[in-house]
Amino acid sequence: MDYKELVKRCKKSDRKAQELLYNQLVTPMYKVCLRYFDNEFDAEDVLINGLYKFFHNIEKFNFSDEARLFGWVKRIVINEALMLIRSRANFNLVSTDNVESVSDNISALSELQAEDILKTIRELPVGYRTVFNLHVIEGYNHKEIGELLEVSENTSKSQLHKAKKMLRSRINLNDQYYGT
Amino acid sequence: MINTMEPKQLQDKLESLDLTKVSGIQWNQEHTWSRLSQQLELSKNRRTALWSYAIAASIVLLIVFMSGYVFLQNSEIIQKNEYLNENQLTTNNIDVNDEDCVNQHTIANQPIIKNSESISIKNILVKPKPTTQKADAESYSEIGVPENFEKIAILDSANSNDNVDSERMKEIIASKGLITDVNLSNETEAEYSEAYNLVLTSKPIEQKKNKFSIKLFQRKNKRNNVRSVPALTLFASK
Numbered sequence: 001m002d003y004k005e006l007v008k009r010c011k012k013s014d015r016k017a018q019e020l021l022y023n024q025l026v027t028p029m030y031k032v033c034l035r036y037f038d039n040e041f042d043a044e045d046v047l048i049n050g051l052y053k054f055f056h057n058i059e060k061f062n063f064s065d066e067a068r069l070f071g072w073v074k075r076i077v078i079n080e081a082l083m084l085i086r087s088r089a090n091f092n093l094v095s096t097d098n099v100e101s102v103s104d105n106i107s108a109l110s111e112l113q114a115e116d117i118l119k120t121i122r123e124l125p126v127g128y129r130t131v132f133n134l135h136v137i138e139g140y141n142h143k144e145i146g147e148l149l150e151v152s153e154n155t156s157k158s159q160l161h162k163a164k165k166m167l168r169s170r171i172n173l174n175d176q177y178y179g180t
Numbered sequence: 181m182i183n184t185m186e187p188k189q190l191q192d193k194l195e196s197l198d199l200t201k202v203s204g205i206q207w208n209q210e211h212t213w214s215r216l217s218q219q220l221e222l223s224k225n226r227r228t229a230l231w232s233y234a235i236a237a238s239i240v241l242l243i244v245f246m247s248g249y250v251f252l253q254n255s256e257i258i259q260k261n262e263y264l265n266e267n268q269l270t271t272n273n274i275d276v277n278d279e280d281c282v283n284q285h286t287i288a289n290q291p292i293i294k295n296s297e298s299i300s301i302k303n304i305l306v307k308p309k310p311t312t313q314k315a316d317a318e319s320y321s322e323i324g325v326p327e328n329f330e331k332i333a334i335l336d337s338a339n340s341n342d343n344v345d346s347e348r349m350k351e352i353i354a355s356k357g358l359i360t361d362v363n364l365s366n367e368t369e370a371e372y373s374e375a376y377n378l379v380l381t382s383k384p385i386e387q388k389k390n391k392f393s394i395k396l397f398q399r400k401n402k403r404n405n406v407r408s409v410p411a412l413t414l415f416a417s418k
Contacts, residue, residue, distance in 0.1 A: 013220075013224060015217065015220070018217070018220065019213060019217070022213055022216065023209075023213075026209055026212065026213070027199070027209070028195060030199070030207060030212075031194060031195060031197050031199070034202070034205070035194065040204070040205050040206070040207060044207065044212055047212065048212060048215050048216050048219065051216055052216060052219045052220065052223075055216075055220055056220075056223060114193050114194055114196055114197040114198070115197060115198070115201045115202050117190070117193060117194060118194060118197060118202060119202070119203070136190060137190050137191055137194065138191075139188075
């Protein structure tokens, strides 16, 4: 697949090229969206809006390599997801009462299957899930997360701490249930 | 431990996710493309429409501007023509050598006074034709009467342009017996080139009685453009 040529054609609003590029981008981007939302409708809406913005602004993109292209689209999609999340949730209002008390001694996510990881992440409250995604999966630091979510750095840290605790408890529960 | 897992590892693992194994997700890639392509199409149409509107608006503005310009030009011509019509003065229509004819066109039909001693002859103003009270008022109010002079006549020189035949005018005035000693200004040419709203002189040529001074004037329109509507005014010293 010659991405450079595709991008060039997309800049001229070539619908066929847009469809070809879409086919390459859509599945990985949909997986990203699924991590941020617990329902597929929001995920699909964000995916469409993100890809629309990508195609709409593709004139500004200078193609150098495939990784950069995917990285750029991913950033757009994540920003789109955060916009929707911000418009719905106040991260400072997530109560600590909702966090289950669990021990620190739990099994790691890495031992789970990808589908189970996704399922576990999507079961987290929106604030926990968002910070967990940004920090643990995307690799943003708390300062960057604070800026992205318009919350304080400490709020981000606190949300992540609670997210981890909840994940541990969920994973432990599953371990106990399935006897693994 | 969760935090011992590198983001890259987790990312890779999640990217290897098989969507068909994720419960509760019935995603249709084709349907998503259909929605996305609709949005892209709408955007394209909107952009095209915006360009069309912009071009159309530019054309309309250009037409309006051109129309306005042509309208202003026409209105100026019409104004000028109206002025000429309203102030159609005697020399075009009246043989000023014909005393009866002149009499018919004097205000209140007062006869021309032949006695040069009776200098109060301001009433023999030659009436503009076609005439309206407004036109008269405008015509005369715009002509300043120099101190020590009385305005006695306004003769149209619109068609005479720059070539006022001073000698001919002198003959005419003299032939009317209005006055024996007619003095025509030699300054008419110079004054004619200047744009004043009023009669260009404020000083009598001569302070003697029974002297006439003939002056030309030009008028300005509202935009300060000189309208080439000269008229000829005769003044008699008081």
